[in-house]
Amino acid sequence: xxxxxxxxxxxxxxxxxxxxxxxxxxxxxxxxxxxxxxxxxxxxxxxxxxxxxxxxxxxxxxxxxxxxxxxxxxxxxxxxxxxxxxxxxxxxxxxxxxxxxxxxxxxxxxxxxxxxxxxxxxxxxxxxxxxxxxxxxxxxxxxxxxxxxxxxxxxxxxxxxxxxxxxxxxxxxxxxxxxxxxxxxxxxxxxxxxxxxxxxxxxxxxxxxxxxxxxxxxxxxxxxxxxxxxxxxxxxxxxxxxxxxxxxxxxxxxxxxxxxxxxxxxxxxxxxxxxxxxxxxxxxxxxxxxxxxxxxxxxxxx
Amino acid sequence: xxxxxxxxxxxxxxxxxxxxxxxxxxxxxxxxxxxxxxxxxxxxxxxxxxxxxxxxxxxxxxxxxxxxxxxxxxxxxxxxxxxxxxxxxxxxxxxxxxxxxxxxxxxxxxxxxxxxxxxxxxxxxxxxxxxxxxxxxxxxxxxxxxxxxxxxxxxxxxxxxxxxxxxxxxxxxxxxxxxxxxxxxxxxxxxxxxxxxxxxxxxxxxxxxxxxxxxxxxxxxxxxxxxxxxxxxxxx
Numbered sequence: 001x002x003x004x005x006x007x008x009x010x011x012x013x014x015x016x017x018x019x020x021x022x023x024x025x026x027x028x029x030x031x032x033x034x035x036x037x038x039x040x041x042x043x044x045x046x047x048x049x050x051x052x053x054x055x056x057x058x059x060x061x062x063x064x065x066x067x068x069x070x071x072x073x074x075x076x077x078x079x080x081x082x083x084x085x086x087x088x089x090x091x092x093x094x095x096x097x098x099x100x101x102x103x104x105x106x107x108x109x110x111x112x113x114x115x116x117x118x119x120x121x122x123x124x125x126x127x128x129x130x131x132x133x134x135x136x137x138x139x140x141x142x143x144x145x146x147x148x149x150x151x152x153x154x155x156x157x158x159x160x161x162x163x164x165x166x167x168x169x170x171x172x173x174x175x176x177x178x179x180x181x182x183x184x185x186x187x188x189x190x191x192x193x194x195x196x197x198x199x200x201x202x203x204x205x206x207x208x209x210x211x212x213x214x215x216x217x218x219x220x221x222x223x224x225x226x227x228x229x230x231x232x233x234x235x236x237x238x239x240x241x242x243x244x245x246x247x248x249x250x251x252x253x254x255x256x257x258x259x260x261x262x263x264x265x266x267x268x269x270x271x272x273x274x275x276x277x278x279x280x281x282x283x284x285x286x287x288x289x290x291x292x293x294x295x296x297x298x299x300x301x302x
Numbered sequence: 303x304x305x306x307x308x309x310x311x312x313x314x315x316x317x318x319x320x321x322x323x324x325x326x327x328x329x330x331x332x333x334x335x336x337x338x339x340x341x342x343x344x345x346x347x348x349x350x351x352x353x354x355x356x357x358x359x360x361x362x363x364x365x366x367x368x369x370x371x372x373x374x375x376x377x378x379x380x381x382x383x384x385x386x387x388x389x390x391x392x393x394x395x396x397x398x399x400x401x402x403x404x405x406x407x408x409x410x411x412x413x414x415x416x417x418x419x420x421x422x423x424x425x426x427x428x429x430x431x432x433x434x435x436x437x438x439x440x441x442x443x444x445x446x447x448x449x450x451x452x453x454x455x456x457x458x459x460x461x462x463x464x465x466x467x468x469x470x471x472x473x474x475x476x477x478x479x480x481x482x483x484x485x486x487x488x489x490x491x492x493x494x495x496x497x498x499x500x501x502x503x504x505x506x507x508x509x510x511x512x513x514x515x516x517x518x519x520x521x522x523x524x525x526x527x528x529x530x531x532x533x534x535x536x537x538x
Contacts, residue, residue, distance in 0.1 A: 053387050054386070054387065055383060055386055055387060055537060071386075073389045073391065076387060076388055076389045077389045079387070081384070081387040083380055083383060083384055083387075085380055085538075086378075086379050086380015086381065086383065086384070086538070087379075087380045087381065087383065087384035088379060088380070088381060088384075089319065089376065089379065089381045090375070090379050090381075091319055091322065091323065092319060096318075100311060100312075100314075100315045101388065103307065103308070103311035104308050104311060104312075104388050104389050104390050105388070105389060106389075143384070
């Protein structure tokens with residue numbers, strides 16, 4: 001698998017007035033790979049994608065897409081984009097919309113075949129505003145695939161799709177990736193990420209807090225977690241644990257003990273809680289899930 | 303794949319959607335024809351004055367009201383934002399919109415002129431003068447339309463564009479000439495783009511002396527609208 005970066009973002013900062021939407025994001029998306037951008041709502045994912053496709057100007061930092069400045073025509077004809085919200089003419093029919101778009105690109109796929117591929121009848125006379133949310137998503141995906149792009153940017157592509165359509169879309173994206181297309185996607189469907197992503201970047205409060213493969217992220221942090229009353233004296237808990245273990249309160253009342261899990265350490269934690277007169281609940285051992293990582297990201301201090 | 307191809311593609315696309323929209327047809331064809339018939343019934347004679355008035359109404363409806371509302375709803379739907387990710391540049395998009403709007407204005411003009419001729423209108427046309435006023439007047443109103451559509455929510459644009467349209471037609475020197483108003487009011491109204499456009503179109507279709515200064519007023523409105531619009535326009 002190639003490791004040439006198709007997208008390089010260095011120290012990206014985007015401000016809206018006094019608000020900082022993106023605060024120093026640096027990441028890469030390698031060629032012919034699926035890179036997933038994860039994070040809680042408001043983390044800066046969509047802003048990062050919009051800068052990467054040239055829709056929004058960076059306050060500072062450097063972005064290179066397919067080796068060039070995003071937003072230039074030379075890049076735009078090689079990139080397919082699916083926006084999180086909107087992106088269709090409400091009074092247009094799907095096929096005429098794609099046929100119009102095809103006239104903007106030097107090379108493109110067949111609009112009818114693409115609509116067939118995403119499960120929309122090319123002969124439908126229904127305008128896009130009368131399509132269901134899932135059907136609108138599929139038309140948007142077809143528009144993104146139309147230029148046979150080298151780079152696909154998909155912001156929440158599976159939102160509103162039924163399970164079958166979602167599976168078909170994931171298969172289609174995997175096929176594109178295997179054929180050499182680089183894909184950057186943001187999503188809250190973490191099972192999609194586990195199925196599809198080669199590389200995951202987690203952002204919170206406008207900066208990257210973790211990145212790697214799914215296995216890296218879920219396996220690198222061997223940990224035990226529990227919930228209890230907030231603001232426990234973790235220094236005393238740490239003193240009870242073997243050397244090298246570390247305890248932290250990721251959000252009020254949610255505690256993580258970092259270190260290799262073992263029966264002895266679990267017993268130490270529960271004994272310590274009992275000594276404090278505390279009932280530890282939701283005791284969990286082992287790998288974190290992507291969901292937990294995103295929840296933890298949402299608890300990151302600004 | 304040249305810029306000309308993309309501009310033509312976008313102009314054709316806009317025109318296709320515009321001609322399919324019943325509200326647009328009502329605004330650009332039905333209302334001006336109804337206005338012409340109403341003026342004929344209420345005021346009788348003076349068809350030489352009434353037709354230029356109605357043509358001005360039609361031009362403002364096409365280049366301002368219809369364009370502002372259409373663009374604001376395209377913006378709300380995220381369609382313009384998506385197009386910004388394609389090889390269609392902002393300039394090509396605007397040129398395509400301008401071509402489609404111009405074609406629509408021409409269609410509207412032609413339809414109204416045919417109705418007027420059937421009613422007995424026999425104009426004394428200064429084609430160069432008419433072209434200059436229609437081009438600069440249409441351009442000024444289009445710039446103001448994009449200014450409005452690019453900065454406000456679609457619902458606000460819908461209300462404002464219709465409200466401003468009615469105010470300009472009734473009080474903006476179109477149906478009632480600025481020269482017939484009290485001097486203080488007439489002077490101010492006479493600087494509105496609607497009033498100078500109405501004066502210019504009227505002069506160009508009745509063999510009158512062209513108010514050349516009015517062209518500068520239209521140019522000023524158009525330039526101000528375009529410069530402000532460039533600063534305030536956002537994709538979403």
